Amino acid sequence: MELRPATLDDIDAIRTVARESLIASYGHAVDETLLAEAVDEWYDPDELGADIGDDDTVFPVAVVDDTVVGFAESYVVGRRERVGEIDWLHVHPDHRESGIGSSLLERVESELRAADVDRMVARVLVDNEAGTAFYDREGYDLDGERSVEIGDETFDEREYRKQIGRLTGISEGTYKTEDGETVYVAFDESDRGSRAPFYVAYADDDLTQRYGYLCGNCEGTNIAIDTMDRMECRDCGNRRKPARWDAAY
Numbered sequence: 267m268e269l270r271p272a273t274l275d276d277i278d279a280i281r282t283v284a285r286e287s288l289i290a291s292y293g294h295a296v297d298e299t300l301l302a303e304a305v306d307e308w309y310d311p312d313e314l315g316a317d318i319g320d321d322d323t324v325f326p327v328a329v330v331d332d333t334v335v336g337f338a339e340s341y342v343v344g345r346r347e348r349v350g351e352i353d354w355l356h357v358h359p360d361h362r363e364s365g366i367g368s369s370l371l372e373r374v375e376s377e378l379r380a381a382d383v384d385r386m387v388a389r390v391l392v393d394n395e396a397g398t399a400f401y402d403r404e405g406y407d408l409d410g411e412r413s414v415e416i417g418d419e420t421f422d423e424r425e426y427r428k429q430i431g432r433l434t435g436i437s438e439g440t441y442k443t444e445d446g447e448t449v450y451v452a453f454d455e456s457d458r459g460s461r462a463p464f465y466v467a468y469a470d471d472d473l474t475q476r477y478g479y480l481c482g483n484c485e486g487t488n489i490a491i492d493t494m495d496r497m498e499c500r501d502c503g504n505r506r507k508p509a510r511w512d513a514a515y
Contacts, residue, residue, distance in 0.1 A: 464506055
């Protein structure tokens with residue numbers, strides 16, 4: 267098995283691995299039509315090409331007998347605490363339980379550690395038992411659970427984290443919205459945007475009542491979210507891709 271950076275020539279193989287991996291992990295819980303739509307939405311060839319060409323993205327592939335059988339993608343978000351978010355990690359069902367997933371994760375962690383990341387974050391649906399067991403086995407701590415909407419259904423999603431740097435705890439700032447409301451922004455809870463991260467904002471200083479998001483590009487809170495959790499700042503056009511719910515297998 268060889269690990270190497272993804273290239274544009276790998277795009278079709280990456281899409282195939284993603285499709286087969288999603289069906290194997292979620293076919294029992296998520297409608298196959300929705301899974302097919304997810305592949306088209308999340309693994310759009312143009313989007314994959316842009317990610318592969320992004321110097322700030324860690325995108326290794328695993329190759330066996332000249333065939334791509336697994337891949338991972340991660341990147342750094344945040345400005346006060348640097349967080350390495352694992353966007354996805356997929357291994358073709360025919361090559362699971364062979365150490366490929368662990369090798370991909372090790373490569374991602376190594377490169378992001380070199381980029382001075384303070385912690386790693388990954389999110390996996392509870393229905394993906396292999397994925398949740400994977401992060402438990404790899405030394406990640408369960409950091410919380412939330413409900414997410416997929417199509418017309420609600421699923422439980424777990425967030426895992428591993429501290430690999432010196433920082434701990436929540437780094438938080440206070441902002442005033444255009445309506446004069448005070449919001450409290452958790453800079454260690456963020457999602458990658460096209461121009462800057464989106465940070466989770468709370469209505470209380472205990473960070474228990476969710477308010478919405480703060481755009482890291484223009485510091486506005488006028489954020490629109492669609493049914494696929496695609497996010498866009500209406501003030502500056504900063505965008506987040508549709509939400510993904512499979513960071514392992």
